[in-house]
Amino acid sequence: MINYPNGKKININNQKIIQKGNLGASLEDDLNKTNRYYRDHGIALIHKKPTPIQIVKVDYPKRSKAKIVEAYYKQASTTDYNGIYKGFSIDFEAKSTKNKTRIPLNTIHEHQIEHLRQVSYHKGHAYLIIRFSTFEETYLLEFESFEKFIKTNTQRSLPYEWLKKEAYLCESTYLKPCDYIAGIEASLQNKGVLTHVKQT
Amino acid sequence: MINYPNGKKININNQKIIQKGNLGASLEDDLNKTNRYYRDHGIALIHKKPTPIQIVKVDYPKRSKAKIVEAYYKQASTTDYNGIYKGFSIDFEAKSTKNKTRIPLNTIHEHQIEHLRQVSYHKGHAYLIIRFSTFEETYLLEFESFEKFIKTNTQRSLPYEWLKKEAYLCESTYLKPCDYIAGIEASLQNKGVLTHVKQT
Numbered sequence: 591m592i593n594y595p596n597g598k599k600i601n602i603n604n605q606k607i608i609q610k611g612n613l614g615a616s617l618e619d620d621l622n623k624t625n626r627y628y629r630d631h632g633i634a635l636i637h638k639k640p641t642p643i644q645i646v647k648v649d650y651p652k653r654s655k656a657k658i659v660e661a662y663y664k665q666a667s668t669t670d671y672n673g674i675y676k677g678f679s680i681d682f683e684a685k686s687t688k689n690k691t692r693i694p695l696n697t698i699h700e701h702q703i704e705h706l707r708q709v710s711y712h713k714g715h716a717y718l719i720i721r722f723s724t725f726e727e728t729y730l731l732e733f734e735s736f737e738k739f740i741k742t743n744t745q746r747s748l749p750y751e752w753l754k755k756e757a758y759l760c761e762s763t764y765l766k767p768c769d770y771i772a773g774i775e776a777s778l779q780n781k782g783v784l785t786h787v788k789q790t
Numbered sequence: 791m792i793n794y795p796n797g798k799k800i801n802i803n804n805q806k807i808i809q810k811g812n813l814g815a816s817l818e819d820d821l822n823k824t825n826r827y828y829r830d831h832g833i834a835l836i837h838k839k840p841t842p843i844q845i846v847k848v849d850y851p852k853r854s855k856a857k858i859v860e861a862y863y864k865q866a867s868t869t870d871y872n873g874i875y876k877g878f879s880i881d882f883e884a885k886s887t888k889n890k891t892r893i894p895l896n897t898i899h900e901h902q903i904e905h906l907r908q909v910s911y912h913k914g915h916a917y918l919i920i921r922f923s924t925f926e927e928t929y930l931l932e933f934e935s936f937e938k939f940i941k942t943n944t945q946r947s948l949p950y951e952w953l954k955k956e957a958y959l960c961e962s963t964y965l966k967p968c969d970y971i972a973g974i975e976a977s978l979q980n981k982g983v984l985t986h987v988k989q990t
Contacts, residue, residue: 629908632911632912634912635908635909635911635912635914637867637868639839639840640839640840640841640842640843640864640866641840641843642840643840643841643843643845643858643861645843655862656862656863657860657861657862658843658858658860658861658862658863659859659860660857660858660859661843661857661858661861662855662856662857662858663856663858664840666840667837668837672872673879673912674879674909674912674913674914675912676912676913677878677879677912677913677914678877678879679873679874679877679878679879708829708835709835709874711832711835712832712834712835712873712874712875712876712877713874713876713877714835714874714877
């Protein structure tokens with residue numbers, strides 16, 4: 591891809607450009623880029639929710655642009671990502687670890703688990719996206735598998751080897767650096783729910 | 791209801807307290823309260839998205855509480871509300887007007903219309919919630935009706951009388967000051983999609 595001065599991007603040799611793990615870009619950046627691709631191509635409609643901010647004081651130096659001069663981060667009551675795929679409600683939280691053998695459970699907060707549980711209760715489809723950044727590998731895990739694990743294990747972390755067996759590996763390409771939708775498709779097929787939707 | 795010094799609220803006569811239009815509370819407050827009721831009672835899982843903020847400068851007076859000292863409001867790329875009802879993806883934008891005969895179309899922004907169109911394309915269920923505050927009446931309008939109107943009319947506003955015929959009136963009670971879920975239930979039944987979901 592070449593960035594011309596007019597901003598138009600041209601793929602000079604029509605090759606699919608693949609970069610494993612996207613050379614250290616953050617999981618959030620990768621998901622934003624992937625979600626934009628899904629939206630632009632009518633594949634899925636998934637957005638990251640804005641970070642909730644408690645605004646205390648706003649100045650109005652110009653009427654056109656209010657300036658927030660005192661504000662604080664608030665605890666979110668939901669996960670970061672939700673949206674629609676083929677009519678199904680999709681919801682997930684994304685976490686990254688540098689650890690090579692396991693991801694500590696305390697990186698996944700109780701309110702996020704509770705929200706995913708509610709999504710599942712309301713017949714939505716809840717997931718965790720977990721990246722082992724050292725291996726440049728990202729997995730899509732069904733929330734139901736995660737709940738089963740925490741109910742039947744006393745361990746305070748999810749082992750990498752367990753995740754490798756239980757979760758869907760996301761491909762990484764230039765345009766879709768965290769391509770999780772094939773995992774969701776497979777998951778919905780395994781759950782036997784995909785036949786409810788007419789393919790148009 | 792009585793506010794005791796310890797903050798505990800007691801309903802002294804166990805009556806259902808009904809206030810028409812909730813005595814001037816904002817539509818946003820009413821929706822937040824109603825959505826909380828829906829969540830607490832397992833009826834639906836609908837959240838308001840946080841307002842997107844562009845953070846420019848953060849101070850760290852204490853490690854425990856970062857203070858944002860320069861930030862600006864950003865244009866949202868979606869609507870304000872989304873979530874799940876009986877497995878269906880629900881998405882809507884809420885608008886209020888003091889006008890007695892019509893709501894101007896310019897209060898509904900192009901990016902919100904575009905987002906609702908995308909929701910509909912991905913087989914989600916898109917709506918507008920419109921309040922005529924003078925009459926203390928709130929309506930749930932299917933996005934498809936709205937699109938049909940703007941395609942076949944040159945008017946730059948939705949008439950109150952048209953909305954009364956086309957949309958579902960939301961009841962207002964103390965605990966659910968903008969009770970729109972019966973409208974969504976009726977809308978999903980009219981669309982013939984509700985039979986897809988098993989009632990458990």
